[in-house]
Amino acid sequence: MKLKCQNKGTSCPPFKHNGVFYPDNENIKRLLPDLNRCADCMACVAPTLPSFRDDLLQIASITLLEKGPAFDPAHESCASFGTFIRPRICVSLTNARRKELIHHGRESHEPIRVSDMHNAADTEADSDMAFMSRTPDPTTESFVDTLVWDISVANFERALPELLNELTPREQQVFNCIREDLRNTDIAEVLHLSPGRVSQLVNQVEIKLKRACQQLGLIE
Numbered sequence: 001m002k003l004k005c006q007n008k009g010t011s012c013p014p015f016k017h018n019g020v021f022y023p024d025n026e027n028i029k030r031l032l033p034d035l036n037r038c039a040d041c042m043a044c045v046a047p048t049l050p051s052f053r054d055d056l057l058q059i060a061s062i063t064l065l066e067k068g069p070a071f072d073p074a075h076e077s078c079a080s081f082g083t084f085i086r087p088r089i090c091v092s093l094t095n096a097r098r099k100e101l102i103h104h105g106r107e108s109h110e111p112i113r114v115s116d117m118h119n120a121a122d123t124e125a126d127s128d129m130a131f132m133s134r135t136p137d138p139t140t141e142s143f144v145d146t147l148v149w150d151i152s153v154a155n156f157e158r159a160l161p162e163l164l165n166e167l168t169p170r171e172q173q174v175f176n177c178i179r180e181d182l183r184n185t186d187i188a189e190v191l192h193l194s195p196g197r198v199s200q201l202v203n204q205v206e207i208k209l210k211r212a213c214q215q216l217g218l219i220e
Contacts, residue, residue, distance in 0.1 A: 015086060019073050021071050023064070028061065039053055039060055047101070049097065056093055167209075
């Protein structure tokens with residue numbers, strides 16, 4: 001999954017680290033500038049959430065503490081620590097931001113409806129939903145990266161023909177788009193589908209691929 005910083009003119013932080021990651025004070029302090037950049041990214045993009053910025057920093061730090069030790073520097077993919085941890089932090093922050101926006105909509109008595117995804121209007125709720133449709137779905141577009149990491153690149157590619165047999169032709173199209181790092185909104189444009197339909201198809205692909213990997217003994 002290719003991440004794209006929401007702040008114009010900037011890129012995702014490197015999260016440089018060599019070897020096994022130990023969640024001690026030294027490593028956390030060293031990576032604090034990168035964590036701050038991720039928190040700023042999610043807090044400053046429109047609609048801005050400046051009051052939620054410190055919470056985002058805490059969530060990013062907790063994700064680093066919890067997920068960082070799972071990094072394997074000897075993994076077959078030869079992925080760097082930054083490649084491993086960035087999607088996980090981004091997913092956690094995106095998910096937290098979504099929940100905060102929904103909570104904000106409820107508190108202001110402007111409930112966010114599914115229909116808001118398809119209707120453009122100059123309201124704060126619509127702006128919130130527009131942002132959420134532009135950001136990666138934390139439960140979808142990252143699952144391919146997770147699968148590849150869990151079962152190794154070689155085993156994934158070897159099992160791919162059998163995995164694709166579990167998908168319908170339309171689901172295969174969606175899967176190919178995901179592997180090309182397209183976001184849901186981009187997939188909707190390419191396949192001429194509604195964002196809601198794309199989200200549904202991506203969820204179906206995730207469920208089917210995970211089930212197929214379990215049946216093949218590739219994951220638990």
